[in-house]
Amino acid sequence: MSNLNLLELLDYIDPTQLTYQEWIDVGFALKSENYTASDWDDWSKRDNTRYRPGECFKKWTSFEGSGITGATITKMAKDNGWTSPRNTESHELDWNDEISLDEDYKIIDKNWIEGKEIIEPVNWNPVREITRYLETLFQSTEHVGYVTETYEIIDDKTGDKIYKPTSGASDRTAGQLIEALNKCDGDIGAVLGDYKEEAGAWIRFNPLDGKGVKNDNVSDYRYTLVESDNMDIEKQNAIMRELELPIAILVHSGKRSIHAIVKVDAGNYEEYRKRVDYLYNVCKKNGLNVDNQNRNPSRLSRLPGIVRNGKKQFIIDTHIGKSDWDEWHEWIEDLNDDLPDMECLEDFYDNLPELAPPLIEGLLRQGHKMLMAGPSKAGKSFALIELAIAIAEGAKWLNWKCTQGHVLYVNLELDRASALHRFKDVYAGLGLQPRNIRNIDIWNLRGKSVPMDKLAPKLIRRAHKKGYIAVIIDPIYKVLTGDENSADQMAHFTNQFDKIATELGSSVIYCHHHSKGTQGGKKSMDRASGSGVFARDPDALIDLVELDITDDLIKQQEGSVATTLYANAIQKTNYDYFDEHVGLDDQQSVSQMNTHAKRVLTAKQLEQVENEITNAIQSIRMRSAWRVEGTLREYPKFEPVNMWFQYPVHKVDETGFLKDIKPEGDTPPWKKNFDKKKTPAESKQERKVALETAFDACGIEEKITVKAMAEYMGIAEKTVRNRIKEHGGFWVADGEVGRK
Structure with missing residues (x-):
């Protein structure tokens, strides 16, 4: 097992929600990882109903050879919202790791916020306190769970007597309790049952079905409990209010914490868990260390109108912060989106801002992004080194003139000596004198690379004020975070390039590999491996495909x-x-x-x-022959550039020898074996497959058009329309194609 502290993970596991066998499995797991019977016993005490003193120690001696390890506890904790911490300096993310930024949702600094005083009520009316609580949280017909009875245990470490709540009652509705309280003449014990003042009393803040008090008995996932008992109580009060938490009611526990009953308004248990995780995350980012044991929807909270060890449990306030979950969630997201204000075109139409100057003329502007894609033998790294040199010297790169300036080459793959030698070899191969090598900085990170969302802020910090007009990152697979086929994860990944470009004002150029198989029959934007985000994200996509x-x-x-x-x-x-x-x-x-x-x-x-x-x-x-094609956002489409790669440099074919040579695999899959004689049924099936292949291939675009499918298939638009009609599984409207 790893060096995880399993006792911390147990904070996410409520023994009251486990079956007997699951409880036993936790004991097996703790013993297999060399924890003690006391550890298991301390955690088991949280189950007020089933806990029996001494039982854990008796069973512990029989726990041998079960094969159950700490992974069982890890799995249970994950199921209840625990997420694995990461080493922020050197940990490369696993496919299942969450990608997040440390500063997300940080709104306040607890070190600079002043505490907000809590005033104990002078004219205290216990019946009115309880009635107000019930009226605030429940409808009159909803069943309410509450506990006044307790049992005693002795703390093994301190020897102190501890009072634990029983499961309590849940057989009456809020309306029935309010009616009884109004008739009790101040004797709340006659309504709820007598309680020990040393212990106080509790109530469940979500309505129940009247058949039990567990999570399965919750009838509406309306509220959750936010509590932090390890900081000044007035500071807790201030932070909760600054965060605008949608608090339905705020209760003093009679001890060292306040209980905020927060509206989550979830439609089911799954949504409840997600919303509570989100809420707790925001609280923790802002200095409120929330007790993770309070996640359960059937959790007990302190009942106001009760005396606990001479201290009142009382209502501090009601209906604080935002009115509901949706309003609060939208407010939090708006505070963290860092998006610019909307603008009216009329204000700028006759006074348009200057376009960014070109970095590579006809290809890429300064401050924009470019992706180079190609197979492993295309010499992509050499091409990027050639580009770095061209920018440094103000020379041509392949067919395009480059603006001269300072460039950073982030080397993630080669050892330092090899990288430096390669630059010198490429200079010699290009026949250029190194007159401006001071314009090239190399950041050698082989063996030291971190995931891109961690590398980006480090790069920005180090490159600040360097004046780079271009940052070249080679290759990106070394810093890839997540599944490259996931649009959501790759969007987060490529957003890091936007941050670099925005913060440094420089172009970001990176390379990626092709998917497996021959690529000649595909469009240039379809060849890069993984999600279509790689094709849509950059301002310029330069693609290398080998010629046959x-x-x-x-x-x-x-x-x-x-x-x-x-x-x-x-x-x-x-x-x-x-x-x-x-x-x-x-x-x-x-x-x-x-x-x-x-x-x-x-x-x-x-x-x-x-x-x-x-x-x-x-x-x-x-040498090998290559064709450079591209998809550009800021410039017109360019004619393909044919070139030779002869180690260590690429050279444009000036003779025209490569002009008419087709790329490897240029014949589309649907055209293969076309010359074979086919029956009418086979021909119809082939046309169907060809149409479906073209539709899927063109799906990288936001809209699939008849024109795009015609270009892909090499046939007329009219023919495409006829085949769509014959197929019957697609629709056409205003030139756009969709699947029925």
Whole structure:
């Protein structure tokens, strides 16, 4: 088992809600994790009805070899709202971890808030106190649970006598109790039963069904209890009021805490649990350490109008804060959304703000986000290093001119030495002089990376005032938090890039991998692995897809390089011979150019040119061909850029050799085996599958249109409409397509 403190987890488990076997399982689990029988006994005392002194110690000796571990307690605690703490410095999130920010929902600072005085009532009327409580929380026909009877136990640690409540009664309605109280002439014991002043009395704040007092007997999940007994009582009062908690009634416990009965207005138990978790979370973020044992809807609270050890249990106030849960929840969310005010277009139409200047001309503006996607062998990291160098030097990156400025490269994958060597190798491969390398900062985080929601604030803090116009993060899988196929979790993940861009005023550029399989038949925005958020989030999506270079094309290139090198050597040595004897047909033949070279060149010159040809052919065989496509938000769509990746750099194909070559897997799935002869039924089924495939593929867009499906399928829009009509499972309206 981990180093979790299981005794803290037991605060989330109410023994009164467990079956006998579940109670026994907790004992087994504690013993297997080397806790003591006293630990089990202390926790078991919370079950006022079933607890028997000494029973835990008797059973403890027989607990051997059950196989039950602390994981049982962890599971029970999680089921009751406990969440696992994280190491904020180095813990990488598990798929099931909650993603949250420490500052979320923090409204007040308890260290700067003054306590609010609580005044004990002078003209105290116990009957009126109880009646007011019942009238505030219950309808007249609802059953009320209350407890006046207690039993005694001895605290093992202090030796003090402790009074514990029994399960109490729940057989009368609020109306019946109020009627009886009004007739009792001040003798509340005649109505509720006599109570010990040393103990006080209790009441359940949610209505019951009249058949019992457990969670299952709660008839309306209307309220929850907020109590904190480890801070100054006047400070508790002040924080509850500052938080505008929708408190129905606030009661002094007669000791060191106040009981706030808070409106949660839940429709069922599941919603009740979620709302209480949310409420407790807000309270804790604002310095009110709420007692987790009070989560249960059938929980007992202190009954006003009762004396406890000479101290009054009394009503402090009613109907405090927001009027109901919805109003309070909306207020809390509004305080934490950090959203700008709405603006009227008329105010700015003739005086529009300046657009952000370009970072990469025709591609990306400063302060915006760009995603580069591609398969593992595309050299994405090299391309991003090339981009960092281009920004630092104010040079071209592939086909696009870059604005010169200071750039941060966040290296998450390479060791420090490899990263530094790679930058120098790329400079050399590009043929650029490192005149402005002072513009490049590298943050080497291999082995030290943390989840993105933790890295972002650290990056912002360190990069503040550095003046970066671009931050490049490579690669994102190292800091990915959550399931990449979850739109909700990936939206939270990519929001961290917005925070970096906003706080630093710099562009954020990051790379991601393709999903498995060939990608040529897909649109550029469909190729990145995981949720469609990756396609929709960036302002520019640059996608790399490999081109299918056949052996014949490679041989053609090898021949072209060989003939060119022979021609250059012959021209340099004897231009007159070249001009007179080497025809255009000869220049297309390696064997003919070799013959001419042997006639003109010396043995040493011939050896030198043949070594150059061998090296060039080796380079051709080692390089790969790629096509750069993209989806842009701020600029018009660009023509695909074809390039070669020859370690360690990419170079644009200026010859046009790659222009007509198709990407790997360019044939869509629905077109495969199209040339095979099919029956009419098979053809109809194929058209159906093709239509459904196109519809699903275009689903990355906010709206699926006839035009988009036609582009995907490579057919006319009219044909798409005819196939939709034939299919019968889709509808078309104003060019938009939907599934029936």
